[in-house]
Amino acid sequence: MVEYRRAESDRSRIPALDADLIGRRVDAFATPDPGAATTAKRGMTVIPIVFVHVADPVAMGLVESYNRPGGNVPGVANFEGLAGKKLEALRDLVPAATRIGYLVDHKSSFWPGELEGVVQAGKTLGLEIVLLPAEQPHESEPALAAAKGTGLGAILVQSPSTLFFSQRERIQQLLVRDVLPATCPPGWGPSDGCLVDLWSADEPYLAGVLVGRILKGAKPADLPVMRPTKFKMSINTKTAKTLSLTIPPSILARADEVIE
Amino acid sequence: MRPRRLLLFVFTVAPLLWPVGAGAQQQRNPVVGFLGIAPQGGTRR
Numbered sequence: 001m002v003e004y005r006r007a008e009s010d011r012s013r014i015p016a017l018d019a020d021l022i023g024r025r026v027d028a029f030a031t032p033d034p035g036a037a038t039t040a041k042r043g044m045t046v047i048p049i050v051f052v053h054v055a056d057p058v059a060m061g062l063v064e065s066y067n068r069p070g071g072n073v074p075g076v077a078n079f080e081g082l083a084g085k086k087l088e089a090l091r092d093l094v095p096a097a098t099r100i101g102y103l104v105d106h107k108s109s110f111w112p113g114e115l116e117g118v119v120q121a122g123k124t125l126g127l128e129i130v131l132l133p134a135e136q137p138h139e140s141e142p143a144l145a146a147a148k149g150t151g152l153g154a155i156l157v158q159s160p161s162t163l164f165f166s167q168r169e170r171i172q173q174l175l176v177r178d179v180l181p182a183t184c185p186p187g188w189g190p191s192d193g194c195l196v197d198l199w200s201a202d203e204p205y206l207a208g209v210l211v212g213r214i215l216k217g218a219k220p221a222d223l224p225v226m227r228p229t230k231f232k233m234s235i236n237t238k239t240a241k242t243l244s245l246t247i248p249p250s251i252l253a254r255a256d257e258v259i260e
Numbered sequence: 261m262r263p264r265r266l267l268l269f270v271f272t273v274a275p276l277l278w279p280v281g282a283g284a285q286q287q288r289n290p291v292v293g294f295l296g297i298a299p300q301g302g303t304r305r
Contacts (some may be wrong), residue, residue: 001289006296014295021293028290033297040295047293165298186298215290 009166048220051075052207066225074223076206084121094181097153099128105163148178155182200228232256
């Protein structure tokens with residue numbers, strides 16, 4: 001049986017929801033949010049906590065090492081490479097764009113080295129990364145307007161991000177308005193407005209595998225941190241047409257989903 | 261049930277049933293707590 005709790009994009013609710021689940025004496029705890037995992041670790045010293053969508057669990061203090069996590073917190077780590085893959089996709093889809101805006105919510109930063117990782121990936125690909133900070137709902141619009149005004153060629157939208165998830169429809173409207181090629185805000189794929197989306201497909205499955213092992217008696221401290229192995233790409237050809245972009249057949253062939 | 265039979269049950273049969281009840285409690289289905297941040301529907305990433 002699974003007891004579901006949702007913070008409805010409000011991080012201030014996390015401690016109370018954590019406490020509620022502890023009170024229900026759950027046998028294992030799973031969360032797709034690094035902040036919730038960190039909070040849970042402080043409150044749950046016995047209950048196994050399975051994290052997912054965490055980029056660098058060592059840097060975040062969730063585990064001691066990838067092979068021997070120690071404590072009661074095993075999980076799935078992935079994100080350090082995904083932003084780089086998204087940048088690569090943008091470069092391939094919009095080759096004229098050499099300056100890429102990074103719409104970023106520092107408060108949702110999912111790992112300490114996230115910004116540095118994106119800048120480094122940009123250098124490797126020959127792209128200049130320009131930060132577009134937006135930490136409040138009303139800051140996305142001026143950030144994207146500044147991107148248009150300063151001639152940035154494409155936008156990398158931070159994902160995952162609680163703020164951008166809650167604002168995904170508005171962000172996509174702004175991308176359409178400003179005719180900006182962009183990766184998708186967090187959500188369920190490239191609907192109108194964004195051009196390309198990448199995600200790891202097997203993370204939830206791997207988290208389920210870990211929970212299953214724990215329920216069968218495995219010690220959480222002995223379960224190595226897992227990494228996803230399957231990544232998928234979606235391309236929205238309707239957005240590409242709006243942006244007057246021609247998608248090379250080689251990229252279309254690589255896409256797992258093509259939205260027409 | 262007569263008082264003597266009731267006493268006999270309480271002190272002989274009932275204690276034998278106690279471990280069965282305790283075992284049944286231990287075999288409850290496991291419960292997994294899931295805490296999501298996004299609203300229902302969530303994200304895939």
